[in-house]
Amino acid sequence: MEKEVHIHDKTFVPFITAPQLQVRIAELGALINEDLKDKRPLIVGVLNGSAIFMADLLRVIQLPCEIAFIRVSSYSGTESTGTVKNVIGLTEDISGRDVILVEDIIDTGDTAKYLLDDFKSKNPASVRFATLLFKPASLRQEIKPDYVGFEIPPAFVVGYGLDYDGLGRNLADIYQLKS
Ligand code: 5GP
Numbered sequence: 411m412e413k414e415v416h417i418h419d420k421t422f423v424p425f426i427t428a429p430q431l432q433v434r435i436a437e438l439g440a441l442i443n444e445d446l447k448d449k450r451p452l453i454v455g456v457l458n459g460s461a462i463f464m465a466d467l468l469r470v471i472q473l474p475c476e477i478a479f480i481r482v483s484s485y486s487g488t489e490s491t492g493t494v495k496n497v498i499g500l501t502e503d504i505s506g507r508d509v510i511l512v513e514d515i516i517d518t519g520d521t522a523k524y525l526l527d528d529f530k531s532k533n534p535a536s537v538r539f540a541t542l543l544f545k546p547a548s549l550r551q552e553i554k555p556d557y558v559g560f561e562i563p564p565a566f567v568v569g570y571g572l573d574y575d576g577l578g579r580n581l582a583d584i585y586q587l588k589s
Contacts, residue, residue: 415585417574422585425567426560431542431584432466434559438540439470441557442510445538450474451508454500456525457481458579459514462571463542463559467512478502482521497528505533510557514571515543517564519551526553543567543584565589 415422442451450473455464457479468477481498509529516522522539529537540557548564568574569581578585 414588415568415578415581417568417577420574421588422568422574422578423588424583425562425586426570426584428570428582431559431570435463435466435542436470438557438559439467439472442467442538442540443470443472445556446473446508446510449508450476451510452502452504453477453510453512454529455479455512456514456521457499459571459573460512460542462579463514464512467540476502482525497525504529507534509534509537511537511539513539513541515545515567516541516553516555517545517548519549519553522553522555523551542570543572562586 453475480500511525538556541555542559544558544561545564566587567584568578569584571579573579
Protein backbone atom coordinates (compact mmCIF):
# COMPACT_ATOMS: atom_id res chain seq x y z
CA MET A 411 0.00 0.00 0.00
CA GLU A 412 1.34 3.42 -0.96
CA LYS A 413 1.81 6.02 1.75
CA GLU A 414 -0.16 9.05 0.65
CA VAL A 415 -2.00 9.76 -2.57
CA HIS A 416 -2.64 13.14 -4.15
CA ILE A 417 -5.86 13.66 -6.08
CA HIS A 418 -6.62 17.07 -7.55
CA ASP A 419 -5.84 19.52 -4.73
CA LYS A 420 -6.09 17.05 -1.82
CA THR A 421 -3.93 14.52 0.01
CA PHE A 422 -5.28 11.21 1.26
CA VAL A 423 -3.75 8.79 3.74
CA PRO A 424 -4.08 4.97 3.94
CA PHE A 425 -7.23 3.83 5.76
CA ILE A 426 -8.48 0.32 4.86
CA THR A 427 -6.22 -2.07 2.97
CA ALA A 428 -7.23 -4.35 0.12
CA PRO A 429 -6.70 -7.52 2.22
CA GLN A 430 -8.86 -6.06 5.03
CA LEU A 431 -11.59 -5.34 2.48
CA GLN A 432 -11.51 -8.92 1.18
CA VAL A 433 -11.72 -10.45 4.67
CA ARG A 434 -14.76 -8.36 5.55
CA ILE A 435 -16.46 -8.90 2.19
CA ALA A 436 -16.14 -12.67 2.66
CA GLU A 437 -17.92 -12.27 6.02
CA LEU A 438 -20.72 -10.23 4.43
CA GLY A 439 -21.07 -12.85 1.69
CA ALA A 440 -21.40 -15.61 4.30
CA LEU A 441 -24.18 -13.65 6.06
CA ILE A 442 -26.04 -13.10 2.80
CA ASN A 443 -25.66 -16.77 1.79
CA GLU A 444 -27.22 -17.75 5.09
CA ASP A 445 -29.99 -15.12 5.20
CA LEU A 446 -31.14 -15.78 1.65
CA LYS A 447 -30.69 -19.55 1.62
CA ASP A 448 -33.16 -21.11 -0.87
CA LYS A 449 -33.87 -17.71 -2.47
CA ARG A 450 -32.89 -16.35 -5.84
CA PRO A 451 -32.16 -12.70 -5.09
CA LEU A 452 -31.82 -9.80 -7.49
CA ILE A 453 -28.65 -7.98 -6.48
CA VAL A 454 -28.72 -4.34 -7.54
CA GLY A 455 -25.51 -2.31 -7.59
CA VAL A 456 -25.68 1.46 -7.38
CA LEU A 457 -23.21 2.91 -9.90
CA ASN A 458 -20.57 4.21 -10.09
CA GLY A 459 -19.29 3.83 -6.54
CA SER A 460 -20.40 0.25 -5.86
CA ALA A 461 -18.92 -1.28 -9.02
CA ILE A 462 -15.82 -2.78 -7.41
CA PHE A 463 -17.50 -3.78 -4.13
CA MET A 464 -20.34 -5.36 -6.13
CA ALA A 465 -17.89 -7.41 -8.22
CA ASP A 466 -16.06 -8.72 -5.15
CA LEU A 467 -19.26 -9.31 -3.16
CA LEU A 468 -20.81 -11.28 -6.02
CA ARG A 469 -17.81 -13.60 -6.06
CA VAL A 470 -18.49 -14.67 -2.46
CA ILE A 471 -22.26 -15.07 -2.90
CA GLN A 472 -23.05 -18.70 -3.58
CA LEU A 473 -26.76 -18.31 -4.25
CA PRO A 474 -28.37 -18.49 -7.65
CA CYS A 475 -28.79 -14.75 -8.24
CA GLU A 476 -29.44 -12.17 -10.90
CA ILE A 477 -27.75 -8.81 -11.03
CA ALA A 478 -28.68 -5.32 -12.17
CA PHE A 479 -27.14 -1.88 -11.98
CA ILE A 480 -28.79 1.45 -11.35
CA ARG A 481 -27.54 4.98 -11.03
CA VAL A 482 -28.46 7.78 -8.63
CA SER A 483 -26.66 11.07 -8.76
CA SER A 484 -26.51 13.02 -5.49
CA TYR A 485 -22.99 14.11 -4.73
CA SER A 486 -20.35 16.50 -6.01
CA GLY A 487 -16.92 17.23 -4.55
CA THR A 488 -16.41 16.34 -0.91
CA GLU A 489 -19.74 17.52 0.51
CA SER A 490 -23.19 16.07 -0.05
CA THR A 491 -25.48 18.39 -2.02
CA GLY A 492 -28.41 16.97 -0.08
CA THR A 493 -30.47 16.48 -3.22
CA VAL A 494 -31.14 13.04 -4.58
CA LYS A 495 -32.07 12.77 -8.23
CA ASN A 496 -33.83 9.97 -10.06
CA VAL A 497 -33.10 6.27 -10.14
CA ILE A 498 -31.96 5.44 -13.67
CA GLY A 499 -31.70 2.06 -15.29
CA LEU A 500 -33.97 -0.37 -13.42
CA THR A 501 -35.62 -2.40 -16.17
CA GLU A 502 -36.36 -5.52 -14.11
CA ASP A 503 -39.79 -6.13 -12.60
CA ILE A 504 -38.97 -6.48 -8.91
CA SER A 505 -42.43 -7.46 -7.66
CA GLY A 506 -42.16 -10.63 -5.59
CA ARG A 507 -38.36 -10.56 -5.78
CA ASP A 508 -35.87 -10.61 -2.92
CA VAL A 509 -33.73 -7.58 -3.62
CA ILE A 510 -30.36 -6.63 -2.20
CA LEU A 511 -29.28 -3.05 -2.88
CA VAL A 512 -25.51 -2.64 -2.90
CA GLU A 513 -23.96 0.76 -2.18
CA ASP A 514 -20.41 1.96 -1.63
CA ILE A 515 -21.14 4.23 1.33
CA ILE A 516 -23.94 5.63 3.48
CA ASP A 517 -23.19 9.18 4.59
CA THR A 518 -26.33 11.24 5.35
CA GLY A 519 -28.50 8.26 4.40
CA ASP A 520 -30.52 10.37 1.94
CA THR A 521 -29.65 8.16 -1.03
CA ALA A 522 -30.30 4.93 0.86
CA LYS A 523 -33.66 6.20 2.17
CA TYR A 524 -34.69 7.32 -1.29
CA LEU A 525 -33.70 4.00 -2.84
CA LEU A 526 -35.37 1.92 -0.13
CA ASP A 527 -38.63 3.90 -0.44
CA ASP A 528 -38.53 3.65 -4.23
CA PHE A 529 -37.84 -0.09 -4.24
CA LYS A 530 -40.37 -0.88 -1.48
CA SER A 531 -43.10 0.88 -3.49
CA LYS A 532 -42.63 -1.70 -6.26
CA ASN A 533 -43.89 -4.67 -4.19
CA PRO A 534 -40.76 -6.76 -3.79
CA ALA A 535 -40.88 -9.81 -1.48
CA SER A 536 -38.06 -8.16 0.51
CA VAL A 537 -35.45 -5.42 0.20
CA ARG A 538 -32.13 -5.54 2.00
CA PHE A 539 -29.41 -2.93 1.95
CA ALA A 540 -25.69 -3.74 1.82
CA THR A 541 -23.12 -0.97 2.13
CA LEU A 542 -19.37 -1.31 2.25
CA LEU A 543 -18.92 1.81 4.38
CA PHE A 544 -21.23 3.53 6.85
CA LYS A 545 -20.72 6.89 8.58
CA PRO A 546 -23.20 6.69 11.51
CA ALA A 547 -22.22 10.19 12.78
CA SER A 548 -23.40 11.77 9.48
CA LEU A 549 -26.71 9.92 9.32
CA ARG A 550 -29.87 12.06 9.17
CA GLN A 551 -32.37 9.43 8.06
CA GLU A 552 -33.89 6.61 10.08
CA ILE A 553 -32.36 3.73 8.22
CA LYS A 554 -30.50 0.69 9.37
CA PRO A 555 -28.49 -1.07 6.66
CA ASP A 556 -28.68 -4.88 6.83
CA TYR A 557 -25.05 -5.48 5.87
CA VAL A 558 -22.26 -3.03 6.73
CA GLY A 559 -18.62 -3.61 5.82
CA PHE A 560 -17.06 -0.95 8.04
CA GLU A 561 -18.44 1.80 10.26
CA ILE A 562 -16.16 4.79 9.74
CA PRO A 563 -15.81 8.35 11.05
CA PRO A 564 -17.32 11.17 8.96
CA ALA A 565 -14.09 12.03 7.03
CA PHE A 566 -14.11 11.86 3.21
CA VAL A 567 -12.71 8.65 1.70
CA VAL A 568 -11.58 7.53 -1.75
CA GLY A 569 -10.52 4.32 -3.47
CA TYR A 570 -12.03 0.90 -4.14
CA GLY A 571 -14.79 2.47 -6.24
CA LEU A 572 -15.10 5.77 -4.39
CA ASP A 573 -13.96 8.92 -6.16
CA TYR A 574 -12.96 12.48 -5.48
CA ASP A 575 -14.30 14.52 -8.40
CA GLY A 576 -13.99 11.60 -10.80
CA LEU A 577 -10.60 10.27 -9.76
CA GLY A 578 -9.42 7.61 -7.30
CA ARG A 579 -11.96 4.86 -7.98
CA ASN A 580 -9.24 2.51 -9.26
CA LEU A 581 -7.15 2.58 -6.08
CA ALA A 582 -7.08 -0.93 -4.59
CA ASP A 583 -7.13 0.36 -1.00
CA ILE A 584 -9.34 2.94 0.71
CA TYR A 585 -7.78 6.28 1.70
CA GLN A 586 -9.03 9.01 4.01
CA LEU A 587 -8.71 12.76 3.50
CA LYS A 588 -5.66 13.99 5.39
CA SER A 589 -6.75 16.37 8.12
P1 5GP B 1 -25.68 10.00 1.26
O1 5GP B 1 -26.91 10.14 0.41
O2 5GP B 1 -25.73 8.86 2.24
O3 5GP B 1 -25.33 11.31 1.95
O4 5GP B 1 -24.46 9.79 0.31
C1 5GP B 1 -24.33 8.70 -0.49
C2 5GP B 1 -23.38 8.96 -1.64
O5 5GP B 1 -22.50 10.06 -1.37
C3 5GP B 1 -22.49 7.77 -1.86
O6 5GP B 1 -23.05 6.84 -2.74
C4 5GP B 1 -21.23 8.43 -2.41
O7 5GP B 1 -21.35 8.56 -3.80
C5 5GP B 1 -21.20 9.79 -1.79
N1 5GP B 1 -20.30 9.87 -0.62
C6 5GP B 1 -20.64 10.02 0.67
N2 5GP B 1 -19.56 10.05 1.46
C7 5GP B 1 -18.49 9.90 0.65
C8 5GP B 1 -17.08 9.81 0.87
O8 5GP B 1 -16.53 9.89 1.99
N3 5GP B 1 -16.31 9.63 -0.23
C9 5GP B 1 -16.82 9.55 -1.49
N4 5GP B 1 -15.96 9.36 -2.48
N5 5GP B 1 -18.15 9.60 -1.73
C10 5GP B 1 -18.96 9.78 -0.67
